[in-house]
Each structure stands twice: as C-alpha cells, then as structure tokens.
Amino acid sequence: MRTSFGTILVLLGCLLAAPAVAAYALVGEVTDQQRYLDAVEPLADDPAIQQSVASQIDTALGDKVPEAAQPLVDQSVNSFVRSEEFRQLWLSVNKEAHPEVLAMLRGEESGSLSVRGDAIVLDLGDVTTQLRDRMSAEGVPFADQIPRVDASVELISRPAVRQLVPAFDLLETLSVVLPIVALLLLVGGVLIAARRGRVLIVGGIGLVVVMLLLVLFQFIARSQVTARSPRPELAGSFYDALTSQVQTMAWIVCGVGGLAVIVGGIVASAQGRRTAPPTPPPSRRASFSR
Structure with missing residues (x-):
C-alpha cells in the first residue's frame, strides 16, 4: 500500500x-536583466543579425558613396558589424529594451518596442558616429560626409507574441x-x-x-x-x-x-536479497549399517 x-x-x-x-x-532568464543580457549578448555575433544590419546600412548609403569607394565602404561596414563597438551598442540597446521585452511578454501595451507591419522591431538607433569613426580609421574617402544611418533588428512576429x-x-x-x-x-x-x-x-x-x-x-x-x-x-x-x-x-x-x-x-x-526467504538446509537421511 x-x-x-x-x-x-x-x-x-x-x-x-x-x-x-x-x-x-x-x-x-527573462525577468532577471543580467541573465537576459548574458543570453542575448552572443546574438551580436550571429551572422543573420550582422547581415541584417549590414544590409540596412548599405541600403541607407545607397548611391551616396562614390563607386570607387564602394569596396572600402563595404569592407568598413562588414568590419563594423563584427566589431566590439557593435557588440557594446547591441548590449546597450538590449539593456534599455529589457523592460519593454518584459512588458511585451506580459501582454502590456506600454512597451516602447516599435511595431512595423506585423513584427516586433528592436531599434539600434543612429549608428552614423560609429561608422564615421571606423571609416575614417580605415581610410575611406568622404567618411565624414556619410548620411544619417538608422539600424534595427526584427525580433519576432506580433501574432507569435x-x-x-x-x-x-x-x-x-x-x-x-x-x-x-x-x-x-x-x-x-x-x-x-x-x-x-x-x-x-x-x-x-x-x-x-x-x-x-x-x-x-x-x-x-x-x-x-x-x-x-x-x-x-x-x-x-x-x-x-x-x-x-x-x-x-x-x-x-x-x-x-x-x-x-x-x-x-x-x-x-x-532489498530483494534482504527479503528473500532463507534456503532450507538439505535433509539428510540416517543410514543404518547391518
């Protein structure tokens, strides 16, 4: 029993x-800010996120960069999304967005994560200053004349949330x-x-x-x-x-x-050995000699 x-x-x-x-x-992991940051920090090295940000920067620059300087610009952009500066920017933005992520998961509408179409978007903000500094250091012509560039990452769809x-x-x-x-x-x-x-x-x-x-x-x-x-x-x-x-x-x-x-x-x-019944000793018949 x-x-x-x-x-x-x-x-x-x-x-x-x-x-x-x-x-x-x-x-x-989601409610504790430090554990959340530890979880999302490696995403700064995720090729999909790096490619997404690099594509947005290339689109923003468009034809504003001389064709002769385009290879150097592409090299600087790819270098930027793999740099420590980008990692620090990623952490800083996620630290600010953490309360909004919590609000989003709790079904609160007060969060400030932007919604574009049907996707929740994390805004990385203006990356112009970091780009100018990196391009200048790498000798890209007209680096100080690049236009304002905003970048963002689509996190998840609103229906999924x-x-x-x-x-x-x-x-x-x-x-x-x-x-x-x-x-x-x-x-x-x-x-x-x-x-x-x-x-x-x-x-x-x-x-x-x-x-x-x-x-x-x-x-x-x-x-x-x-x-x-x-x-x-x-x-x-x-x-x-x-x-x-x-x-x-x-x-x-x-x-x-x-x-x-x-x-x-x-x-x-x-337990099976302890509860097993003892084996009876073999019976011996008395032998009588004539």
Missing part, C-alpha cells in the same frame, strides 16, 4: 517536473511554487514507499520521458514562432537565446532521471 501511494506521488511529481523546469528557467503571452503569464505565476511542489512530491513519494528501489526506477524513467517531451515541445514551439515571423532566422536566434536555459536544465534533469534508474536498480536488488 505504501509503495503504491508513493508511486502515485512520484508520477504526479514527474508530470509537474516539465512545467516546473520551464517556468523556473524561462522566467528567471500573442500566442506566448498566456503561457508566459502562467509560467511566471507558477515559477516559484511549481518547482517546490514537484520536488516535494518526488522526494516524498520515495520516502513513503516501502520498496524505494522500484519507486526510484519509476520516477527516473518518468523524469527522462517528461524531459524529452519538454525538449520536443520546445522544438515545436520554435518552429511555430519562426514560421509566423517575417524574418525566421532572426526570430529563431532570439527564441534560442531566451530558451537556452530551459533546454540545458531539461537535459540535466534527464541525466538525474537516468541516475535515479541506476540507483533504484541497485536499491531494489539489495
């Missing part, structure tokens, strides 16, 4: 483990309570059970299964978000940055589940 009740508790804990991991990892808002709101509400409840159910179920080895095996397998389902769900959600976005490659990079911690924690918990299966097998084997 105790083992059956413990197994039920452990299975409930396994069912709650997936939303608990998603809530704890995602909400923590509307889809994410209910899920994020629920996860944010449960991000503290859910992990605690799931852990109490898992630990309590093992402690209550009389055959703890068997319950550990069930719990370990359950954790592995639900974590694999969580990773699969994350992959499906990513495909839906990118399919709804005007620039799938940029939306995919942004989605990966915000959910990377979820996948990392899912694989960690999956490993913990595998370890629980191994430990459960050892414990079950030991």
